[in-house]
Structure formats: C-alpha cells, structure tokens
Amino acid sequence: MPTIPILPSQLVVTTIFNSLESLGFANIAGQVFSGEQAESRQETxxxxxxxxxxxxxxxxxxxxxxxxxxxxxxxxxxxxxxxxxxxxxxxxxxxxxxxxxxxxxxxxxxxxxxxxxxxxxxxxxxxxxxxxxxxxxxxxxxxxxxxxxNLTQAYFNRGAIRLQMENSLAALADFESAIRLDGDFAKAYFNRGVTRYRLREVQGAFEDFQKAAGLFKLQGKIDSYRDAVSKIRQLWY
Structure with missing residues (x-):
C-alpha cells in the first residue's frame, strides 16, 4: 500500500518581543521577519x-x-x-x-x-x-x-474485464451499477445483454439488446446500432 509522503515542515520561529528588546536583539527580530517575508514571496x-x-x-x-x-x-x-x-x-x-x-x-x-x-x-x-x-x-x-x-465508467470497465475473464455474475453486477448511474449508457446495456445471454437469461438479453439498439440509434452510433440489431436477430430467429 503506497505511503503518503510527508512534506518538509516549515521552520516556525516564535519571537518574544520583550525578551529580544531587553537583550538588545531587536535587529535580529527584524532579520527573522524579513527572511520569512522573502520566503513567502518565493513560495508565491x-x-x-x-x-x-x-x-x-x-x-x-x-x-x-x-x-x-x-x-x-x-x-x-x-x-x-x-x-x-x-x-x-x-x-x-x-x-x-x-x-x-x-x-x-x-x-x-x-x-x-x-x-x-x-x-x-x-x-x-x-x-x-x-x-x-x-x-x-x-x-x-x-x-x-x-x-x-459513483464512477460510471469504472464500473463499466471493470465489468468488461470480468466478462472477458468469464466472471459473468460479477460482470453483471458491474453493468447494472453502470446502468443505475446512467440510464442512457448504451454500451452498458449491450454488455449486460451479452452477460445475460451467457447466463442463459435469453429474454433479459433480448431486452437489453433492444434498449442498446434504440440508444445507439439516438446517439448516432450507427456501427454499434448494427451490432445490437445483429444480436437481436440472432436471438429472434
């Protein structure tokens, strides 16, 4: 687990005016403050x-x-x-x-x-x-x-990895989280359809591909729309 680096702390000078003045060190106090001002300007x-x-x-x-x-x-x-x-x-x-x-x-x-x-x-x-x-x-x-x-894309990306690794149940949960956060996430519907088909939830897969096709068409993503329609036809016939 990465450690959190600790930044060098600034030196804090506590000055007791009366003590300095009584000892004749008033000029030193001025030098200290001047140095702090210069450091502040440098930081700015x-x-x-x-x-x-x-x-x-x-x-x-x-x-x-x-x-x-x-x-x-x-x-x-x-x-x-x-x-x-x-x-x-x-x-x-x-x-x-x-x-x-x-x-x-x-x-x-x-x-x-x-x-x-x-x-x-x-x-x-x-x-x-x-x-x-x-x-x-x-x-x-x-x-x-x-x-x-609430990172929609992170759920989707993790789900895609899990789907590729054939962890279908975990992938399904991720795609559902992505859809819950963004009801217009066409790719999430499409991937959930693929996942449901693998889990033999044919009706659910069909509905997801229909939803994905409609969204892809509205969003002007024609190639993705055709992919979704192709999936629908495979399930229909």
Missing part, C-alpha cells in the same frame, strides 16, 4: 509559476500538441515535485503518444503523492487493461470505486 512565485506551466500544458492538450504538453507538465514537476496532477496529466499524455510504461510510472507517482484521488486509480486501471494486466486493473478500479462509488 513558485505557486504562480507552477500554475502557469500546468495551465499551458492543459492548453497544449486541447490543441493536440502532445509534445508541448509533456514539456510544460515536466517543467511544472521540476518546479513542484509534489504536484500530483502534473504527473497524472503527463501520464495520460504519454499514454496517448504510446509511451505506456512511463505513463503508468507517472500515474503511480501521482497515487503515491495523493492516494485519495479516484481518477488516478481509474486512469491507471485503464492503462493496465491495455497491457493485459487484468488483475492490476481490477485492483485499481476497486480502489477508485472505494473512493468514489
């Missing part, structure tokens, strides 16, 4: 710089400038090595560029810094699925859903 500058480069990285992503995004996220990390979101965003960008292993390393670092963000686990679970590490992916989706039980 670092926060501004961190926000500047991270925001620019997000803009790069919007513009599909993936290499520019990585450059700005890396600069953000060099300024503030404890900025978990920068690692997460860089990891997702690296994944898009095909750098899967380094992408997972970035998400792992983000989780180590802040183990309480559900989306970090969900994103790493997605990556691990693509690498066929299904056990690791399910563990990450479990963690994500413990932190946020």
């Amino acid at each position: 500058h670092l926060k501004v710089s961190t926000k500047k480069f991270y925001t620019q990285g997000l803009k790069n992503l919007e513009q599909q400038d993936l290499h520019g995004a990585i450059k700005n996220f890396t600069t953000t990390i060099s300024i503030n090595p404890q900025f978990a979101s920068a690692y997460s965003s860089r990891g997702m960008t690296r994944y898009k560029l095909g750098y899967k292993q380094s992408a997972i390393e970035d998400l792992t670092t983000a989780i180590e810094i802040n183990p309480y963000r559900a989306k970090y686990y969900s994103n790493r679970g997605f990556m691990l699925t693509r690498l066929k590490d299904y056990t690791g992916a399910i563990a990450d989706y479990n963690s994500a859903l413990l932190l946020n039980p």
Whole structure:
C-alpha cells in the first residue's frame, strides 16, 4: 500500500518581543521577519509559476500538441515535485503518444503523492487493461470505486474485464451499477445483454439488446446500432 509522503515542515520561529528588546536583539527580530517575508514571496512565485506551466500544458492538450504538453507538465514537476496532477496529466499524455510504461510510472507517482484521488486509480486501471494486466486493473478500479462509488465508467470497465475473464455474475453486477448511474449508457446495456445471454437469461438479453439498439440509434452510433440489431436477430430467429 503506497505511503503518503510527508512534506518538509516549515521552520516556525516564535519571537518574544520583550525578551529580544531587553537583550538588545531587536535587529535580529527584524532579520527573522524579513527572511520569512522573502520566503513567502518565493513560495508565491513558485505557486504562480507552477500554475502557469500546468495551465499551458492543459492548453497544449486541447490543441493536440502532445509534445508541448509533456514539456510544460515536466517543467511544472521540476518546479513542484509534489504536484500530483502534473504527473497524472503527463501520464495520460504519454499514454496517448504510446509511451505506456512511463505513463503508468507517472500515474503511480501521482497515487503515491495523493492516494485519495479516484481518477488516478481509474486512469491507471485503464492503462493496465491495455497491457493485459487484468488483475492490476481490477485492483485499481476497486480502489477508485472505494473512493468514489459513483464512477460510471469504472464500473463499466471493470465489468468488461470480468466478462472477458468469464466472471459473468460479477460482470453483471458491474453493468447494472453502470446502468443505475446512467440510464442512457448504451454500451452498458449491450454488455449486460451479452452477460445475460451467457447466463442463459435469453429474454433479459433480448431486452437489453433492444434498449442498446434504440440508444445507439439516438446517439448516432450507427456501427454499434448494427451490432445490437445483429444480436437481436440472432436471438429472434
């Protein structure tokens, strides 16, 4: 289980004015406060710089400038090595560029810094699925859903893995959770239909494929609509 890193604590100087003045140390007090003000200004500058480069990285992503995004996220990390979101965003960008292993390393670092963000686990679970590490992916989706039980896509993704691993009952429960959270989730109906068919619930499968077909058509997903219609025909004839 990842440990939560402890940031270096700031040195707190407690000054007793009367004692300092009586001993003739008033100038030292001024130096201490001046030093604290300078440190505060430096921290403010670092926060501004961190926000500047991270925001620019997000803009790069919007513009599909993936290499520019990585450059700005890396600069953000060099300024503030404890900025978990920068690692997460860089990891997702690296994944898009095909750098899967380094992408997972970035998400792992983000989780180590802040183990309480559900989306970090969900994103790493997605990556691990693509690498066929299904056990690791399910563990990450479990963690994500413990932190946020309303992640529709996490239920769906975990269900898809379980369906592939032929754990039909667990997959069914996940697809039902996804549908409960989003009644228009066409793919969840389609996958629940597949799962029900495997469990020999033919009528339920037929109804799910009908529902999926209707939603796919409304959403303009023609290829998926045709897949659902094909399933309906297989069950009908």
